[in-house]
Amino acid sequence: MRDASVARHVDRIESAIAGSEAAHSALVASWQRSCALHRLDPADARGPQTLTGPELQRARERLDLLIRSAQDSLDRLYQAVGGVGCCVLLADADGVPVDRRGAPADDETFHRWGLWTGTVWSEASEGTNGIGTCLVEQRLLTIHRDQHFHARNSGLSCTTAPIHDHEGRLAAALDVSSCRADLTEGFVNLIAVAVSDAVRRIEAENFRRAFPDARVLLAPSPERGGGGLIAVDRHDLVIGATRAARLAFGLRDDDLRGSLPAADLLAGGPGGREQLADAERGVIQRALARSHGNVSAAAASLGMSRATFYRALKRLRLDAAH
Numbered sequence: 001m002r003d004a005s006v007a008r009h010v011d012r013i014e015s016a017i018a019g020s021e022a023a024h025s026a027l028v029a030s031w032q033r034s035c036a037l038h039r040l041d042p043a044d045a046r047g048p049q050t051l052t053g054p055e056l057q058r059a060r061e062r063l064d065l066l067i068r069s070a071q072d073s074l075d076r077l078y079q080a081v082g083g084v085g086c087c088v089l090l091a092d093a094d095g096v097p098v099d100r101r102g103a104p105a106d107d108e109t110f111h112r113w114g115l116w117t118g119t120v121w122s123e124a125s126e127g128t129n130g131i132g133t134c135l136v137e138q139r140l141l142t143i144h145r146d147q148h149f150h151a152r153n154s155g156l157s158c159t160t161a162p163i164h165d166h167e168g169r170l171a172a173a174l175d176v177s178s179c180r181a182d183l184t185e186g187f188v189n190l191i192a193v194a195v196s197d198a199v200r201r202i203e204a205e206n207f208r209r210a211f212p213d214a215r216v217l218l219a220p221s222p223e224r225g226g227g228g229l230i231a232v233d234r235h236d237l238v239i240g241a242t243r244a245a246r247l248a249f250g251l252r253d254d255d256l257r258g259s260l261p262a263a264d265l266l267a268g269g270p271g272g273r274e275q276l277a278d279a280e281r282g283v284i285q286r287a288l289a290r291s292h293g294n295v296s297a298a299a300a301s302l303g304m305s306r307a308t309f310y311r312a313l314k315r316l317r318l319d320a321a322h
Contacts, residue, residue, distance in 0.1 A: 009151040034127035069206035095122030130158025166210035168243035
């Protein structure tokens with residue numbers, strides 16, 4: 001016999017799907033995928049699948065560059081949310097956490113919930129959940145408590161954002177999860193901001209590590225308010241671009257074979273080299289303005305180190321007072 005709360009959860013999901021709400025609600029559309037596509041039962045009380053040790057090691061090896069690029073950002077994010085009973089998970093594109101941060105005092109609880117490395121949180125395995133649904137929909141989202149498909153996961157609140165690699169492809173997801181019943185909507189919104197900021201830092205660091213011998217430039221990106229990155233070789237040819245830059249300029253892999261001048265990309269013709277510098281100068285100046293001249297904050301907002309930011313200031317003949 002089903003527990004009454006489980007029965008109510010199942011009825012809510014079935015009613016929403018039967019009522020054709022999936023056409024208007026991303027959440028109900030995910031519930032529908034969980035039922036119809038993945039053949040999952042919201043009342044299933046079994047815990048999530050877990051990879052073997054060797055399987056987890058292989059998953060980590062496949063994501064090695066990004067994991068190394070993410071370490072500082074994972075630490076910083078955990079410092080922001082760990083004190084209020086949250087853990088931080090970095091999952092691969094299959095929905096498997098390959099790295100995590102959490103308070104030792106909470107480890108037993110989080111391990112019991114499956115918020116641990118090696119646990120499979122894909123939507124195909126767990127239905128609607130932060131990590132799995134984020135990877136399917138490729139957007140920042142929060143799955144709060146009974147929005148989860150499985151009734152056994154309805155005590156969780158998970159805020160997750162996708163991470164794209166240096167080639168602009170979906171590579172991972174960054175998640176902050178909590179099993180506290182008193183997590184307020186306001187704090188969930190703050191978590192979402194922190195997760196978004198951490199993702200931007202991780203993508204920027206991963207991009208720089210992927211092109212260690214290239215000059216990395218900031219490219220204006222109107223749709224995102226600036227901050228797309230391009231990698232330029234010693235001949236000033238574009239050899240790489242982040243997802244934001246690819247979207248802003250309509251770039252494809254074939255455009256990044258070392259035959260596209262950076263000046264032509266950013267300025268579209270003669271005089272492009274000067275306009276390229278102007279574009280980069282504008283991004284730096286806007287970052288300084290937003291941070292009220294605080295160099296550390298401006299550098300952080302662009303996913304740059306202080307040293308890199310100061311080099312950019314020197315090269316562009318700017319100073320922090322501007």
